[in-house]
Every structure is written in structure tokens, then in C-alpha cells.
Amino acid sequence: MTIRADGVKKWFYDRKRGEFPAVDDVSFECKKGEVFGLLGPNGAGKTTTLMIITTILKPDEGKVEVNGFDVATNPEGVRMQFGFVSSDAALYDLLTPRETLAFVGKLSKCPKEKLSARIDELINLLDMSSFADTRCQALSTGMKQRVAIARALVHDPPVVIMDEPTSGLDVPTMQSVYQLVRQCREMGKCVLFSTHIMSEAEKLCDRIGIINKGKLLAMGTLSELKEQYGKPDLEEIFLAVVGGNENNGS
Ligand SMILES: Nc1ncnc2c1ncn2[C@@H]1O[C@H](COP(=O)(O)OP(=O)(O)O)[C@@H](O)[C@H]1O
Ligand SMILES: [Mg+2]
Incomplete structure (x- = not known):
């Protein structure tokens, strides 16, 4: 259970x-x-x-x-x-998705070698490669929500x-x-x-x-x-x- x-x-x-x-x-x-x-x-x-x-x-x-x-x-x-995702992505505007995931991974004490592979995996899984290095403030709601979900999964809870x-x-983002x-x-x-x-x-x-x-x-x-x-x-x-x-x- x-x-x-x-x-x-x-x-x-x-x-x-x-x-x-x-x-x-x-x-x-x-x-x-x-x-x-x-x-x-x-x-x-x-x-x-x-x-x-x-x-x-x-x-x-x-x-x-x-x-x-x-x-x-x-x-x-x-x-x-657990990893938690709310309906409000609440990201740090000035960090990129990749930096966001690295930051959270560090907080959860994920080993360094494992972390960068994990981040690449999540970027692929959530189809984030086109905006992985763009600051979060410039992203659409759907992109932000994908970052928030990736953030919740970094430590593989x-x-x-x-x-x-x-x-x-x-609709496409909902589907993803x-x-x-x-x-x-x-x-x-x-x-x-x-x-x-x-x-x-x-x-x-x-x-x-x-x-x-x-x-x-x-x-x-x-x-x-x-x-x-x-x-x-x-x-x-x-x-x-x-x-x-x-x-x-x-
Ligand atoms: N901090 C709070 N103080 C007083 N009432 C609250 C507080 N947070 C939520 N509520 C009330 O508690 C009820 C349940 O809220 P919530 O759990 O947010 O519902 P849902 O997420 O299903 O929309 C609602 O009537 C809401 O107005
Ligand atoms: Mg609610």
C-alpha cells in the first residue's frame, strides 16, 4: 500500500x-x-x-x-x-527548465552523474528539448506545466x-x-x-x-x-x- x-x-x-x-x-x-x-x-x-x-x-x-x-x-x-504538481506551476522565472531540474535534483541529494542523465531523460520524456535552455519566464502555460511535472519527477519518487x-x-499539452x-x-x-x-x-x-x-x-x-x-x-x-x-x- x-x-x-x-x-x-x-x-x-x-x-x-x-x-x-x-x-x-x-x-x-x-x-x-x-x-x-x-x-x-x-x-x-x-x-x-x-x-x-x-x-x-x-x-x-x-x-x-x-x-x-x-x-x-x-x-x-x-x-x-512523493513528487507534487499543482495547477500553478510556480517556477523561478530566471532559471531555465534544465537549471530548474538541476536545482531541485541537488536539493533532493540526487548523485551528480545520475542527475544529468535523469534530467536528459525527463527533457525527452516531456518533449521539452526545444525550450530546455530558455528562461521559464518566456515559456507558455503548457511548457511551464511540463517543467513543473518534470520537477516533481526528478528524484524518481x-x-x-x-x-x-x-x-x-x-489539448495537446493535456494529452502529454x-x-x-x-x-x-x-x-x-x-x-x-x-x-x-x-x-x-x-x-x-x-x-x-x-x-x-x-x-x-x-x-x-x-x-x-x-x-x-x-x-x-x-x-x-x-x-x-x-x-x-x-x-x-x-
Ligand atoms: N485556509 C482556508 N481557510 C478557510 N477555508 C478554506 C481554506 N482553504 C480552503 N478553504 C475552504 O475549504 C473548502 C475546501 O477547499 P479546497 O480543498 O481548496 O477545495 P477544492 O480543491 O476541491 O476546490 C472550500 O469551501 C474552501 O473555500
Ligand atoms: Mg483545489
Whole structure:
């Protein structure tokens, strides 16, 4: 088992709602070689859940383990296990993609000889050779997102966590992200990603968890969900689970 979340709860406060559970008793597992999609509308609690798994936020209740490391007792251990990609690439403008990868590789103490081969490999894999030596400030959104994904993979982590990684990308770049997710699965990595795009979850995920208002309401493979809800596709399942015209106040 690679990611195990058990009864995770996180309270937030805002003036309108007062104290409310942004993540409410969420439990799921994501295995090696599996792509798990956390599917939910805006404000569902996807980012908060991923922040807890990546040790940026502490859960108020529940337990999370990543590759056997506990986020509460060994956050440093957890941080060595994953690469994280958010929807906002957040790169250093003045570094080139190659320099960005070298910098992050050094931070993760990747041996020098291995690192430069790894960087070349990622540049090829993500089709970045035409802009590998251009400063990030001059790159398009799609190029930047490819750099962000490469950055998350430099240290070859067993777990890859992505928060709406295709938001704002054009179709060809989205496709290259999908291809990369599949490659990660083939390499035996555990991939957890969040999305609000049905077709993305449908195409990419081995298992899907549907989250709304902090609660994980349904979980399974697409065919399990189809059978359980008696619906022909994910969109209909989603509507049955979450309810039509849902406004969750975010
Ligand atoms: N730091 C915060 N303080 C108060 N409320 C927050 C904070 N961060 C997120 N929220 C609220 O928590 C809920 C879940 O947010 P989030 O996890 O970002 O959802 P998602 O990523 O699914 O869109 C939303 O209602 C959001 O407005
Ligand atoms: Mg989010």
C-alpha cells in the first residue's frame, strides 16, 4: 500500500460559515501502479486533502501514511516519497527548465552523474528539448506545466501527487500530461490526482473517489461505480452521487 488515508478530518473557519469541515472523515488507499482520481467540484476539499497528504497541512483527526511513513510522526520521511504538481506551476522565472531540474535534483541529494542523465531523460520524456535552455519566464502555460511535472519527477519518487494538473492547459499539452500519468503507472508508481473533469477521471483512473463538501461519497473502479449506481457513464454517476445543480458555497 502506498497512500493510506484513514478518517481524515480538517476544520476550517470562515466568517460566513463559521467552523466547517473542509475534509470530513475521508478514507482511501492508493496502491503501487495505480492511478487514483479524487473527483469533485470546486470547494469539495480536494486540495485540502492533498495538502494533508503532502504534509503542508496537519489533519485534525485521522491518520495518513505514505509508503509507510506517517504524516504526523515522520513528515520528513513522507516528503522523500512523493513528487507534487499543482495547477500553478510556480517556477523561478530566471532559471531555465534544465537549471530548474538541476536545482531541485541537488536539493533532493540526487548523485551528480545520475542527475544529468535523469534530467536528459525527463527533457525527452516531456518533449521539452526545444525550450530546455530558455528562461521559464518566456515559456507558455503548457511548457511551464511540463517543467513543473518534470520537477516533481526528478528524484524518481514512488508516489506522484497532482492537484488539477491539467487546469488551463491546451489539448495537446493535456494529452502529454495524460501520457505521463500512464507512464508513471507503468513504472509502478502510485499516482494520486485531483480533478473536476469527468472525462479526465474516466480516461485515466484505475479507481475514482467522488468527493463533495469534504465527504468521500463514492469510490471504486468505473465499472464498479456504473454497476453500483446503475448509470452508463461517470457524468451520470457523478450527478447521482453529488446531486444536480449543487452549490457548495465556495
Ligand atoms: N485556509 C482556508 N481557510 C478557510 N477555508 C478554506 C481554506 N482553504 C480552503 N478553504 C475552504 O475549504 C473548502 C475546501 O477547499 P479546497 O480543498 O481548496 O477545495 P477544492 O480543491 O476541491 O476546490 C472550500 O469551501 C474552501 O473555500
Ligand atoms: Mg483545489
